[in-house]
Amino acid sequence: MAVRFGVLGCSSVARRRSIPALVSHPDATLAAVASRDPEKAKAFAAEFGCDAAGYDELLTRDDIDAVYVPLPTALHVPWGLKVLAAGKHLLLEKPSATSAAGARELVRAATEQDLVLRENFTFLHHPQHATVARLLAEGRLGQLRSFSAAFCFPPLPAADIRYDAALGGGSLLDAGVYPIRAAQLLLGDDLTVVGSSLRVDGRTGVDVAGHALLVSAAGVLVDVKFGFEHTYGSSYTLWGSTARLTLDKAFTPAATWQPVLRIEEQDHTEEFVLATGHQFLGAVASFTAAVLAGRGAGHAEEAAGLRSMVRTMELVEDVVRLANRLPA
Incomplete structure (x- = not known):
């Protein structure tokens, strides 16, 4: 079926x-x-x-x-x-x-x-993030101290809908939600926004870049960067008491991309070449499996995902509420 x-x-x-x-x-x-x-x-x-x-x-x-x-x-x-x-x-x-x-x-x-x-x-369905989560849980980085993530890309055509405030445009809703959601994935939903800045285009009224600072319930410091006015970048770094882990092309890797996970210690560096992953196919597979299994919104796993979905938007609202607005 x-x-x-x-x-x-x-x-x-x-x-x-x-x-x-x-x-x-x-x-x-x-x-x-x-x-x-x-x-x-x-x-x-x-x-x-x-x-x-x-x-x-x-x-x-x-x-x-x-x-x-x-x-x-x-x-x-x-x-x-x-x-x-x-x-x-x-x-x-x-x-x-x-x-x-x-x-x-x-x-x-x-x-x-x-x-x-x-x-x-x-991106949640790419296996590279499960590898990162496993290494973190195993204590490979020691005590986690900070998490930094960024998703930025060059300016879009002037008529692009992401410059239309009435349609929900802006870099926070389009790009910023990725590093925020990655922080939720690896640190949990219990995050607090403590400060933010947004660069706003005076002509369109939408934010074209931003930076937010958060902190997790365990005291891990989080910073996320996003924008439409940069060279392309899509990465995150977890910095612990004994090692630092970096993952490039974290959010939009091609299906043929072999991720390289880099772990740096004071006098030692390792690189792990991970398996390719088709995250769009993975998303379809996960969704269809839930439908065929009859797991509606009340199912425990589905309900947990929906709580994270709502929490993402709560964090987005806090970024906007606390933002220092700068002219683009």
Whole structure:
């Protein structure tokens, strides 16, 4: 039995990454794609061998079990709620919402319907992070003192939706959520934002770069950097009392990339070349497994993931609330 998907929104990431992963997985099939532009939906449908549909039409189809939503962030909650109200499982592009209240609303709806709701942070499904977590748990770094992470890339075309405040644009919601979520993954959800700065474009009103300082419940110092005005960078470092671990290409590695994990001690350095990993395929596999196993939002593992989803948005709100705003 395969999970029958519909896709609500014909975005670039859907075409390049998520839909190819979806149609290649043996437990998933693609029934239909929808777009505000009928011609765009037809082009996607022809490329991936499925039907084209309108948004509302897609949600009424009996041959769809789950819907993947790669719409702009500001549309995640209204359309996500419609997907859940239609009785469909929901795979929602990150971040889940533009506010913690919106994320909580999605969780309530999924719980009431006992449906699977996942936020599509694909990097969480790359095996390199499990290796890091294992080394940390084994005490390879001694007592962890700090965690630093960054996700930055060059400026986008002027018309890109990530410069549109009304659609949930800005570097914090698009890039900053990655290092924040990585801190949650490795240190737990009990993080506190203690300070932040945002560089804001006066023309668009969106943040184009930022830096936030947090601290974990265990006293680990955390700093995260993000932005749209840098050369590309995607990495994190864990610094302990006896060693420091660094992982490059932490958030968006190609499926063919072999991660290199570097551990540095005072007089010794080791490098571990890890196995490749297809994180988009891993995200699809994990989601379809949950659906086929009947693990709705109330299941313990699913509920834990949803708590982290909401916590991410609470931390984002704290970064904004505490931010020192600088002109870009």
